[in-house]
Amino acid sequence: MLIGGIDNVFSSSLSRSKEGLPMFAMSYKVQRYVILISFLTLPLLLLAVFSFYPALYLAWLSFTSWDGYSPEKAWVGISNYKEIFTNADIFKVLSHNFVYFIGGIVQNIVALFFAVLLNSRLRGRNAFRVLLFLPYIMNSVAIAYMFTYVYDAQNGSLNALLTSIGLESWIRSWLGDAAIVNYSLAFISAWKFMGFNMVIYLGALQSIPGDLYEAAKIDGAGPFKSFLYITWPSIIKIVELSMLLTVSGALEVFDLPFVMTKGGPAGSSQTFVTQTVETAFNFSNYGLASAMGMVLLFIVVLVIFVQRKLILRGGD
Amino acid sequence: MKKRAGTVTARPATVSPSRAIAAALKYAVLLAAVFVILFPPYVVILNAFKGNEEYAKSGVFDFPSSFLNLDNFSTVFHRGDMLNAFMNTGTILGLSVLGNVLMGTMVAFALGRFNFKLKSWILGAYVAATLIPSVTTQVATFGIIKELGLFNSLYGPVLLYIGTDVVQIYLYLQFIRYIPYDLDENAMIEGASLFRIYRSIIFPLLAPATATAVILKSISIYNDMYIPYLYMPSQKLRVVSTGLMNFVGVNSAQWNVVCAALLIILIPTTILYLVMQRFIFSGIVNGSVK
Numbered sequence: 001m002l003i004g005g006i007d008n009v010f011s012s013s014l015s016r017s018k019e020g021l022p023m024f025a026m027s028y029k030v031q032r033y034v035i036l037i038s039f040l041t042l043p044l045l046l047l048a049v050f051s052f053y054p055a056l057y058l059a060w061l062s063f064t065s066w067d068g069y070s071p072e073k074a075w076v077g078i079s080n081y082k083e084i085f086t087n088a089d090i091f092k093v094l095s096h097n098f099v100y101f102i103g104g105i106v107q108n109i110v111a112l113f114f115a116v117l118l119n120s121r122l123r124g125r126n127a128f129r130v131l132l133f134l135p136y137i138m139n140s141v142a143i144a145y146m147f148t149y150v151y152d153a154q155n156g157s158l159n160a161l162l163t164s165i166g167l168e169s170w171i172r173s174w175l176g177d178a179a180i181v182n183y184s185l186a187f188i189s190a191w192k193f194m195g196f197n198m199v200i201y202l203g204a205l206q207s208i209p210g211d212l213y214e215a216a217k218i219d220g221a222g223p224f225k226s227f228l229y230i231t232w233p234s235i236i237k238i239v240e241l242s243m244l245l246t247v248s249g250a251l252e253v254f255d256l257p258f259v260m261t262k263g264g265p266a267g268s269s270q271t272f273v274t275q276t277v278e279t280a281f282n283f284s285n286y287g288l289a290s291a292m293g294m295v296l297l298f299i300v301v302l303v304i305f306v307q308r309k310l311i312l313r314g315g316d
Numbered sequence: 317m318k319k320r321a322g323t324v325t326a327r328p329a330t331v332s333p334s335r336a337i338a339a340a341l342k343y344a345v346l347l348a349a350v351f352v353i354l355f356p357p358y359v360v361i362l363n364a365f366k367g368n369e370e371y372a373k374s375g376v377f378d379f380p381s382s383f384l385n386l387d388n389f390s391t392v393f394h395r396g397d398m399l400n401a402f403m404n405t406g407t408i409l410g411l412s413v414l415g416n417v418l419m420g421t422m423v424a425f426a427l428g429r430f431n432f433k434l435k436s437w438i439l440g441a442y443v444a445a446t447l448i449p450s451v452t453t454q455v456a457t458f459g460i461i462k463e464l465g466l467f468n469s470l471y472g473p474v475l476l477y478i479g480t481d482v483v484q485i486y487l488y489l490q491f492i493r494y495i496p497y498d499l500d501e502n503a504m505i506e507g508a509s510l511f512r513i514y515r516s517i518i519f520p521l522l523a524p525a526t527a528t529a530v531i532l533k534s535i536s537i538y539n540d541m542y543i544p545y546l547y548m549p550s551q552k553l554r555v556v557s558t559g560l561m562n563f564v565g566v567n568s569a570q571w572n573v574v575c576a577a578l579l580i581i582l583i584p585t586t587i588l589y590l591v592m593q594r595f596i597f598s599g600i601v602n603g604s605v606k
Contacts, residue, residue: 036430036432040422050457051479053460054460058453138585155571160375273451
């Protein structure tokens with residue numbers, strides 16, 4: 001509607017102006033060129049250099065055995081990829097990423113639940129919204145150390161709290177026990193992002209007109225029916241978006257295991273990206289790390305396309 | 317029976333007791349969530365004000381003898397070189413946000429007000445760029461930054477923060493649609509140059525989007541660890557995140573001091589958040605509509 005408005009006025013090339021800069025003496029046609037070129041060149045250049053070129057460069061690097069230092073980058077064909085797909089360790093870490101995915105699902109359900117709660121008439125709901133969203137704006141390194149403190153086995157607050165309410169049997173070494181470390185970390189991720197999800201869902205819920213619910217009530221629908229037939233269809237797009245963010249978030253998890261456990265104990269909390277970074281910087285194997293990056297990129301794009309397909313199908 | 321216009325949830329029109337129970341349950345659940353959210357920061361706050369001996373002797377939940385004991389905080393500032401970290405973060409933040417706003421508004425103006433041959437290609441390029449998560453391409457980006465000579469430089473992250481923020485551009489593009497082009501037309505009738513239109517009409521009217529962008533971008537850069545860690549390992553170039561990592565690495569045994577460090581890091585964004593929450597919420601909700 002508004003696009004191209006300026007183009008329509010090009011028939012009159014007015015050059016009268018109050019300022020004395022040379023630009024204003026140019027016709028609008030010329031000005032248009034100047035603006036388009038000067039406004040778009042740098043952004044597009046940055047986009048090319050930092051978004052597209054890295055993807056291409058990554059693809060190329062994945063076929064080499066570069067160590068990050070030497071000027072030579074020897075071509076090794078697909079041996080990096082062979083390594084990824086035959087070395088069991090590399091894909092095993094995806095099972096750790098999967099725990100974050102589960103955490104993300106729980107996080108979404110809880111977020112939707114609270115969004116529905118906060119959407120109803122409730123005193124102090126703004127205060128609740130402000131408080132529940134708070135973790136999202138916190139520095140992730142600070143969060144990592146904060147929870148390291150809480151999870152500490154010897155003098156940690158979580159274990160102390162459990163003791164004080166008589167649940168001593170629940171005491172664990174939250175970060176030292178290989179079986180639960182990923183769950184402990186995934187919880188932190190859910191803790192941080194639940195509020196964010198909730199606010200998005202809340203926004204979607206608030207855009208549903210109230211008359212729909214009134215009409216449903218008149219027709220005798222209870223709260224569950226109205227959720228199923230009114231709420232859910234209206235928010236399904238947002239749910240798709242959240243799911244996409246959840247999946248890609250789970251695949252790309254880095255900060256928490258890197259800062260808190262360094263992938264330990266004994267690699268049991270290593271994630272795909274921490275392993276990639278380790279391969280590049282600790283083992284100086286940029287070629288293999290690039291191949292890992294390519295695999296991750298491929299998985300993410302695949303997930304996006306699958307989700308798009310599901311949306312088009314219209315199902316949930 | 318009270319009927320409120322605009323009530324959104326279907327509530328059964330029954331007697332008070334069951335409604336009261338429902339309300340009580342809602343509050344209970346919400347309060348439980350608030351407890352979970354506030355428990356970790358609470359523990360940190362309690363212990364940041366305890367001196368070394370006091371900390372060794374007290375339990376985790378004991379109140380400090382004085383909330384005015386700022387010893388730990390000054391230790392953090394001195395030992396952790398926090399002032400330098402804040403200044404580096406501030407510089408990076410200032411330059412990145414400025415670059416983002418200028419670029420975002422310019423691209424929105426160019427793509428939102430004109431039609432030209434390559435336009436759909438460019439828009440498509442931005443869409444395609446959103447498919448490429450920067451986390452995956454970091455290894456290659458590292459090589460590029462190195463070759464540009466921007467490794468261990470404040471400008472490396474600045475360039476990255478400006479160059480990879482595609483969502484921002486989208487938000488501006490969405491927002492510019494709401495600025496009626498009668499304004500542009502009237503200005504052109506009076507002979508204003510296109511640049512003048514950008515500067516005096518479009519840019520000011522994009523202010524709400526700019527405000528949200530500034531706040532959200534600032535928070536995200538302040539909280540980022542990945543980019544500063546990879547590209548600025550030098551001691552002098554520590555930012556808030558990497559400075560904290562370094563500090564805790566060295567002082568990990570002294571939890572009371574670490575807690576003080578955590579508070580120092582967390583307080584600026586918390587204050588910003590509490591003051592600006594309306595902008596933050598509206599920005600997120602509008603952004604997700606994309």
